[in-house]
Amino acid sequence: MTHSEDxxxxxxxADPTMREQAFELLLNKYKVKIYWHVRxxxxxxxxxxxxxxxxFVKVWKNLHNFRSDSKLYTWIYRIATNECLTFLNKKKQQxxxxxxxxxxxxxxxxxxxxxxxxxxxxxxxxxxxxTLPEKQRLVFNMKYFDDLKYEEISQILGTSVGSLKASFHxxxxxIESYLTAND
Amino acid sequence: MxxxxxxxxxxxxxxxxxxxxxxxxxxxxxxxxxxxSSALAGMIKISKYTxxxxxxxxxxxxxxxxxxxxxxxxxxxxxxxxxxxHRSAGLSVPDSYFQSLTGAxxxxxxxxxxxxxxxxxxxxxxxxxxxxxxxxxIVATGLIVNxxxxxxxxxxxxxxxxxxxxxxKVYSDADDVPVILEGMSDEAELKDIYL
Numbered sequence: 001m002t003h004s005e006d007x008x009x010x011x012x013x014a015d016p017t018m019r020e021q022a023f024e025l026l027l028n029k030y031k032v033k034i035y036w037h038v039r040x041x042x043x044x045x046x047x048x049x050x051x052x053x054x055x056f057v058k059v060w061k062n063l064h065n066f067r068s069d070s071k072l073y074t075w076i077y078r079i080a081t082n083e084c085l086t087f088l089n090k091k092k093q094q095x096x097x098x099x100x101x102x103x104x105x106x107x108x109x110x111x112x113x114x115x116x117x118x119x120x121x122x123x124x125x126x127x128x129x130x131t132l133p134e135k136q137r138l139v140f141n142m143k144y145f146d147d148l149k150y151e152e153i154s155q156i157l158g159t160s161v162g163s164l165k166a167s168f169h170x171x172x173x174x175i176e177s178y179l180t181a182n183d
Numbered sequence: 184m185x186x187x188x189x190x191x192x193x194x195x196x197x198x199x200x201x202x203x204x205x206x207x208x209x210x211x212x213x214x215x216x217x218x219x220s221s222a223l224a225g226m227i228k229i230s231k232y233t234x235x236x237x238x239x240x241x242x243x244x245x246x247x248x249x250x251x252x253x254x255x256x257x258x259x260x261x262x263x264x265x266x267x268x269h270r271s272a273g274l275s276v277p278d279s280y281f282q283s284l285t286g287a288x289x290x291x292x293x294x295x296x297x298x299x300x301x302x303x304x305x306x307x308x309x310x311x312x313x314x315x316x317x318x319x320x321i322v323a324t325g326l327i328v329n330x331x332x333x334x335x336x337x338x339x340x341x342x343x344x345x346x347x348x349x350x351x352k353v354y355s356d357a358d359d360v361p362v363i364l365e366g367m368s369d370e371a372e373l374k375d376i377y378l
Contacts, residue, residue, distance in 0.1 A: 023227070027220050035219070039209050052219070053226050060227050118208025125203050145207060172193050172200065179199035 003029040006072040013063055023060055030073060031056070033146070034080045040141045041084040041134075043106045043126075045115045051087055055080040074155040081138060081156060088134060103130045128178035132171055139164055140171040 004025040012022035034055065039048040058079050066075060092102055107130050110116060110123070118126070129137050138157065142148045150161045157164070194201045339347070351359075 020224075024220065024224075027223060031219050031223075032216055035211065035216070036207060036209070039211075040207075045209075045211065049215075049219075053223055056223050057226050057230050061230065115210045115212065116208060117210045119204075121203045122206075122208040125200070126208065144205070169193070172197055176197040176200050179203075183199065 010063075010066070010068070010072065023063070026059070026063075026072075026076075027056065030076055033073075034076060037077065037141070037146065038080055038084055040145065041081075041138065042087060043130075044109050047087065051083045052080070055083045058083075070155055071152070074152055077142075077156045078158075084138075085134060106130050124179060124182060125175065128175045128182075131178060132174060135159075136167050136171040136174075139167040140175070143168050 009022050009026050009029070012018040012025070015022075031052070035048060035052050038051050038055070039045065042048050042051060055076070059076055062079075066072065088102070107127050110126055110130070116123070116126075129140065132140065135157070139153060142153050142156070143150075148156075150164050153159075153164050154161050159167075
């Protein structure tokens, strides 16, 4: 399936009569990528589904303000990432539980989930990822699974490329240590 | 590990991570992505009606309304404070004074017998006795004077003796003599009438 160019989507969206059609093109192009990005952060499918819908509603409401000085997909990633971080912070505050327990809860939902199809090694990798700080987990996921460039991640997270490289380096080292210890 | 080199650099130093198949281990429910677009279209339709955006909710405000709103609120609050200070003029009343004031006024206006009773209670006992005695003396004197003024004797006393004597000389006869004798104690008076 070929996807429309971002410029074409934006051009159509600028025309009030074409707005809904433009948004449908945008959804077809980005919904799967954004879903997996969100899903890897919150683990549970239902939470991911809610957050993806909220993120795209925000995209719809704010797309008329979008300026072409950044790429459309990094802008959408940024909105989805903020939704994830807000959700995870709320989860910590509402339950008033320490970070370790949030990690434990996410890890349990990982093993209980009927929507996890990985082998033992992949499960262990996901458990190792849950031990990382959220920022490092985000950087690792976007680099390792989505294969984004540091410059793109920099636009999404608003962090310098150098800082992102350091984050990824620390994440990889911790994961390797975890895998070695739990071999 | 050189962070500034290619992505594959780190893989050589992480054999455990490198051994893991690099693919997405999660799955989504069957047909999820087919339904996601229609679900989102529904959400967006709803958001059009629930949005607080000015263009969507149909409400509007005068031009530059929000520019001056802060100043107008501040002015209004200041004016209210100033008015409150002016009204009290630095004086204060006991707590809850105005709450009880209405009740106190109504109680005073609706229980007039209480006022009379209190005056009576405050008056010394001798005053009421003295008043009663004065009234009795006045009434008695009036009765005496009135009775005295209207009796036969008092009227006769007002008539000069010479006229009475002249009247008896002209109009009395032999039958009146015993009555005249009873009323006359003085012999001289009798002589004046008949001699």
